[in-house]
Amino acid sequence: MKTYTIALLPGDGIGRDVTAAAWAVLEKAASLNGFSLDATSYPWSCDYYLENGSMMPAEGIETLRPFDAILLGAVGWPSKVLDSVSLHGLLLPIRKAFVQYANIRPHRLLPGVQGPLRSDGFDILCIRENTEGEYSGAGGRVHQGTDNEVAVETSIFTRKGVERILRFGFEQARARSGKLASVTKSNAQKYSMVFWDEITQRLSAEYPDVEVTSYHIDAMAARMVMAPDSLDVVVASNLFGDILTDLGAAIQGGLGFAASANINPDRSAPSMFEPVHGSAPDIAHLGIANPIAAIWSGAMMLEHLGETAAAARVMAAIGATTARGIGAIPGKDRTDAITASVLSALG
Amino acid sequence: MKTYTIALLPGDGIGRDVTAAAWAVLEKAASLNGFSLDATSYPWSCDYYLENGSMMPAEGIETLRPFDAILLGAVGWPSKVLDSVSLHGLLLPIRKAFVQYANIRPHRLLPGVQGPLRSDGFDILCIRENTEGEYSGAGGRVHQGTDNEVAVETSIFTRKGVERILRFGFEQARARSGKLASVTKSNAQKYSMVFWDEITQRLSAEYPDVEVTSYHIDAMAARMVMAPDSLDVVVASNLFGDILTDLGAAIQGGLGFAASANINPDRSAPSMFEPVHGSAPDIAHLGIANPIAAIWSGAMMLEHLGETAAAARVMAAIGATTARGIGAIPGKDRTDAITASVLSALG
Ligand SMILES: CC(C)[C@H](C(=O)O)[C@@H](O)C(=O)O
Ligand SMILES: CC(C)[C@H](C(=O)O)[C@@H](O)C(=O)O
Numbered sequence: 001m002k003t004y005t006i007a008l009l010p011g012d013g014i015g016r017d018v019t020a021a022a023w024a025v026l027e028k029a030a031s032l033n034g035f036s037l038d039a040t041s042y043p044w045s046c047d048y049y050l051e052n053g054s055m056m057p058a059e060g061i062e063t064l065r066p067f068d069a070i071l072l073g074a075v076g077w078p079s080k081v082l083d084s085v086s087l088h089g090l091l092l093p094i095r096k097a098f099v100q101y102a103n104i105r106p107h108r109l110l111p112g113v114q115g116p117l118r119s120d121g122f123d124i125l126c127i128r129e130n131t132e133g134e135y136s137g138a139g140g141r142v143h144q145g146t147d148n149e150v151a152v153e154t155s156i157f158t159r160k161g162v163e164r165i166l167r168f169g170f171e172q173a174r175a176r177s178g179k180l181a182s183v184t185k186s187n188a189q190k191y192s193m194v195f196w197d198e199i200t201q202r203l204s205a206e207y208p209d210v211e212v213t214s215y216h217i218d219a220m221a222a223r224m225v226m227a228p229d230s231l232d233v234v235v236a237s238n239l240f241g242d243i244l245t246d247l248g249a250a251i252q253g254g255l256g257f258a259a260s261a262n263i264n265p266d267r268s269a270p271s272m273f274e275p276v277h278g279s280a281p282d283i284a285h286l287g288i289a290n291p292i293a294a295i296w297s298g299a300m301m302l303e304h305l306g307e308t309a310a311a312a313r314v315m316a317a318i319g320a321t322t323a324r325g326i327g328a329i330p331g332k333d334r335t336d337a338i339t340a341s342v343l344s345a346l347g
Numbered sequence: 348m349k350t351y352t353i354a355l356l357p358g359d360g361i362g363r364d365v366t367a368a369a370w371a372v373l374e375k376a377a378s379l380n381g382f383s384l385d386a387t388s389y390p391w392s393c394d395y396y397l398e399n400g401s402m403m404p405a406e407g408i409e410t411l412r413p414f415d416a417i418l419l420g421a422v423g424w425p426s427k428v429l430d431s432v433s434l435h436g437l438l439l440p441i442r443k444a445f446v447q448y449a450n451i452r453p454h455r456l457l458p459g460v461q462g463p464l465r466s467d468g469f470d471i472l473c474i475r476e477n478t479e480g481e482y483s484g485a486g487g488r489v490h491q492g493t494d495n496e497v498a499v500e501t502s503i504f505t506r507k508g509v510e511r512i513l514r515f516g517f518e519q520a521r522a523r524s525g526k527l528a529s530v531t532k533s534n535a536q537k538y539s540m541v542f543w544d545e546i547t548q549r550l551s552a553e554y555p556d557v558e559v560t561s562y563h564i565d566a567m568a569a570r571m572v573m574a575p576d577s578l579d580v581v582v583a584s585n586l587f588g589d590i591l592t593d594l595g596a597a598i599q600g601g602l603g604f605a606a607s608a609n610i611n612p613d614r615s616a617p618s619m620f621e622p623v624h625g626s627a628p629d630i631a632h633l634g635i636a637n638p639i640a641a642i643w644s645g646a647m648m649l650e651h652l653g654e655t656a657a658a659a660r661v662m663a664a665i666g667a668t669t670a671r672g673i674g675a676i677p678g679k680d681r682t683d684a685i686t687a688s689v690l691s692a693l694g
Contacts, residue, residue, distance in 0.1 A: 076534075083533070083534040084533065084534060084537050084541065087534050087535070088537075092535075116464050116465055116466065116572050116573055117463050117464060117465070117572075118463060118464070118465055119463065134535075134536065135535045135536065137537065139501075139536075139537070139538030139539065140538055141538055141542060146506075147506055147507065148506070149505070149506040149542070150503060150504070150505050150506070151503075151504045151538045151539050151541075151542035152501050152502065152503050152504075152538060152539070153501070153502045153504075153536050153537075153538045153539035153540070154486075154499050154500070154501045154502075155499065155500045155501075155502070156497060156498075156499050157497070157498045157499075157500075158496070158497050159493075159494055159495070159496040159497070160494065185586070185589075186430070186431065187423075187430035187431060187434050188434070188439075188481075188482045188585075188586075188589070189481065189482065189486075189500050190431050190435075190484065190486070190500075191486030191487055191488055191498045191499060191500045192486065192498050192499070192500035193500070194431065194498075195488060195496070195498035217586075217589075217590055218589050218590050218592070218593035218594075219593060221568065221590050221591075221593050221594045221597070222593040222594060222596060222597035222602070223597075225463050225464075225572060225594065225597040225598060226463055226597045226601060238535075239532070239535075239564075242532075242535070242564075242565050243564055243565050243568050243590060244568075245565070246565035246566060246568050246569040247565075247568045247569060247572065247594075249569060250568070250569035250570075250572040250573045251572060254573065255569070
């Protein structure tokens with residue numbers, strides 16, 4: 001029997017609740033589809049930090065490298081460890097070390113879920129650059145504490161970094177409707193964003209079957225609310241993708257439904273799958289977190305591993321659950337009840 | 348009779364159509380309220396650029412300085428002049444030269460206007476930093492044209508710049524509900540945004556009557572769609588404010604309703620009032636642009652000039668118009684018809 005090795009990183013807060021739920025669903029889907037998943041769980045988290053002084057051991061990255069994939073819950077518990085420490089100590093280094101440069105986030109309404117928009121006919125795939133740009137971490141402060149203080153934060157875009165994410169976007173667009181939206185702000189950021197636009201233009205010659213349109217980030221944010229059905233594949237920088245995917249989560253009914261995949265397209269290192277939501281310390285371990293985003297992220301993991309039928313089975317079970325109203329209304333059903341419904345719908 | 352001198356900059360495209368409409372309304376409101384407006388119009392625009400090689404004359408800024416206020420339509424016509432040239436040649440230099448550091452944008456639904464959200468009870472005042480930050484224009488490119496190319500764009504935040512916009516936000520919050528939302532992304536941008544958060548914290552001690560909450564930009568974008576009624580005054584950096592105010596325009600029914608004021612709070616130079624929408628070359632001079640955003644911006648100008656009663660009169664006339672369904676549905680009514688209705692509702 002084919003076996004995949006999976007590193008589980010439940011992390012903090014509700015990350016633990018939803019990872020347990022997702023894992024139960026994934027294991028059952030695997031056995032129904034004739035393969036197996038072999039999990040190793042690591043306790044890296046803010047609690048781990050308080051005991052050990054780091055979010056993961058020094059050899060953490062090398063420990064994860066041999067796995068076929070990583071399933072992550074959520075990282076952060078600001079009252080225990082500053083976000084700037086916890087995220088830069090666990091989540092962000094994994095994305096960068098394993099060159100998971102494509103962060104993919106699907107936005108559509110699950111059956112039975114009512115979003116905040118009057119319109120409900122949309123199916124958007126956001127692709128966010130995940131390794132550089134506005135979150136490069138380059139910057140500094142001078143004259144600290146004085147009236148004269150200045151803080152700078154530098155966005156760094158490399159041709160390789162921009163080209164590979166755009167190429168990934170063109171490929172995804174080709175596999176879907178052939179329509180690609182590229183998001184910049186070149187009327188106000190004339191170095192980074194003009195560079196991005198130039199590379200988009202140049203690549204478009206290689207993909208004559210893809211119709212690419214450039215939007216400014218402000219106009220795109222408005223469009224996702226005014227005319228989400230006019231969009232298909234959207235590709236954006238680290239920051240712009242971050243903003244647009246929370247907006248995407250909002251229009252799909254909330255963070256309880258927003259799944260994501262941090263993909264290394266070259267498969268030179270493991271990819272990582274995680275719900276978009278955070279650790280939500282206020283509701284941690286109360287058994288009320290919605291596990292659907294985590295389960296959907298797990299389905300994306302199965303898809304990435306090539307287990308397309310099992311992935312489709314999980315998505316169908318999620319859809320059958322929300323269609324019955326279970327897990328469809330934020331805060332209504334308990335984690336257990338939603339998980340049980342998905343498990344039974346698996347077949 | 349009290350007379351205010353106003354510089355009119357109709358600019359490009361529908362900027363000209365809506366400025367003419369707004370001006371008719373403002374003149375009538377002034378005469379009904381016993382003061383007068385003395386306009387001088389300047390043709391600075393992309394057409395002006397094509398004839399003269401610059402968006403405005405070298406002494407443009409000094410020409411505008413003596414005026415009591417500036418009313419602007421829209422700038423830009425990309426097929427004639429690159430946006431990076433036209434905006435950096437006219438709109439952005441005015442904002443910076445006249446230290447119009449507070450860009451104020453109100454977001455609420457006018458009577459009779461249906462927005463894209465199911466929810467309609469919100470009244471948000473966005474305050475955007477307007478002179479520095481992510482749109483500082485600092486950056487560069489190395490190894491241009493090679494595989495090794497890198498583009499950098501540096502956000503520059505000064506203590507003075509951050510402090511004054513936050514102070515302005517605290518004052519506005521104090522004058523409204525006492526609730527202020529400050530928007531950053533300090534978990535991923537640890538120089539600029541941590542700096543902003545620190546200054547927010549420090550200032551909050553001076554405003555014990557204001558309850559300030561920090562949100563990350565991604566969470567705030569989602570909140571504006573999921574729970575817009577939970578927000579009142581929102582203060583954000585240049586880029587984040589730019590994005591949030593287009594989102595604000597979207598939830599209020601579209602850019603045809605989004606007004607804005609570029610304020611110099613010290614009154615050391617004129618402030619500028621402009622609709623949020625652009626020049627929309629595709630519908631320029633067809634007589635179908637919605638003038639409501641421009642008229643509303645004009646009402647903000649009257650307010651700024653201290654003509655509160657006249658400002659309220661204009662807002663009431665706009666409300667009476669949209670309540671009758673005129674100008675309430677994007678694309679339905681002609682510019683003339685909407686303007687005529689507002690004029691007659693003035694009394
Ligand atoms: C927690 C934070 C650093 C992270 C990000 O911005 O990448 C999150 O918002 C996300 O979208 O995955
Ligand atoms: C045209 C552009 C430079 C401008 C900006 O980003 O400031 C516009 O989007 C706005 O919001 O006023």
